[in-house]
Amino acid sequence: MKKYLCLLVFGVLLLGLAGCSPLKDVTKDTVYVHKNGKISQAIVEEFSQSYYDANELHTMADEEAEKYNQTNGDNCVKVKSFEMKENVISLFMEYKAAKDYQDFNATTFYAGTVEAAYDQGFEFENMINTDTNETISPEDVLALGNENIVIFVENENVIVNQNIKYISSNLVLENEKVVSVKTDEGIHYIIY
Numbered sequence: 001m002k003k004y005l006c007l008l009v010f011g012v013l014l015l016g017l018a019g020c021s022p023l024k025d026v027t028k029d030t031v032y033v034h035k036n037g038k039i040s041q042a043i044v045e046e047f048s049q050s051y052y053d054a055n056e057l058h059t060m061a062d063e064e065a066e067k068y069n070q071t072n073g074d075n076c077v078k079v080k081s082f083e084m085k086e087n088v089i090s091l092f093m094e095y096k097a098a099k100d101y102q103d104f105n106a107t108t109f110y111a112g113t114v115e116a117a118y119d120q121g122f123e124f125e126n127m128i129n130t131d132t133n134e135t136i137s138p139e140d141v142l143a144l145g146n147e148n149i150v151i152f153v154e155n156e157n158v159i160v161n162q163n164i165k166y167i168s169s170n171l172v173l174e175n176e177k178v179v180s181v182k183t184d185e186g187i188h189y190i191i192y
Contacts, residue, residue: 022159023092028180029156031101033111039095040080047089054089058082061091068104076100098150108153114191115145122151124189126169136166141191150190155181158190166191 022032023042032040047054058079065077077100080092095101098111110117118124124141128134147165150158163176168189171179179190 022177026090026157029154030159031109031152031156032159033098033150033161035161037097037111039098039101039109039111041093041095041101043089043091043093045089045091046087047084048087054082054084057089058091061093065093065104068100072100072103077104105154108151108187110149110151112149113145114141114147114149117149117151118142118145122187122189124168127166127189127191128169129166130164130173135169141166144191148192150192152188153186155184157181158188160190160192162192164190164192 021040023030023040026042027044029044030042034040061079061082065079068077069075073096076096078094080094081090082092083090095104098109101107102109110120110122114124124138127136127138127141129136144166148160148162150160152158157174157178157180159178161177164173164179166189167173167179168187170181170183170186171188171190172182174180177192179188181188
């Protein structure tokens with residue numbers, strides 16, 4: 001009896017954890033950067049035009065992911081789920097790594113260390129300390145060499161897996177792990 005009770009409790013815990021996705025209730029395009037480097041994305045769009053077909057959009061997303069994977073390797077891009085509620089479509093994607101997200105979406109997106117980002121040519125202007133709200137110099141940013149950084153250009157919310165320490169001035173800190181875009185202009189930086 002004790003064995004079955006333990007299995008039941010374990011099953012309930014797993015179900016609870018499955019429902020705790022950071023992207024579960026988003027209402028805007030959002031990206032989540034996992035600790036292991038995997039990227040999850042929620043694309044949320046209003047779908048009110050009758051000449052669009054939700055099933056066609058889902059099929060198109062599946063086909064594009066399959067085409068990308070044929071060129072770049074199995075499971076680099078996955079369509080995790082697709083749902084439509086009250087004229088809003090939510091498409092949930094998963095990417096094996098930041099490079100897959102960047103290449104699949106034909107955008108700028110980097111997740112790694114500050115030092116590696118600098119080596120790739122990124123500059124760190126107008127960075128703000130999230131605790132003091134003070135601007136820090138590019139030199140001070142470079143001193144954070146091994147800290148994690150996310151760099152992106154799209155107008156989307158970004159969630160990271162640790163508390164955010166610094167952001168570029170074109171972002172808004174929503175909470176300790178979430179930013180939104182204040183202005184679309186320029187490159188967006190998050191250091192955590």
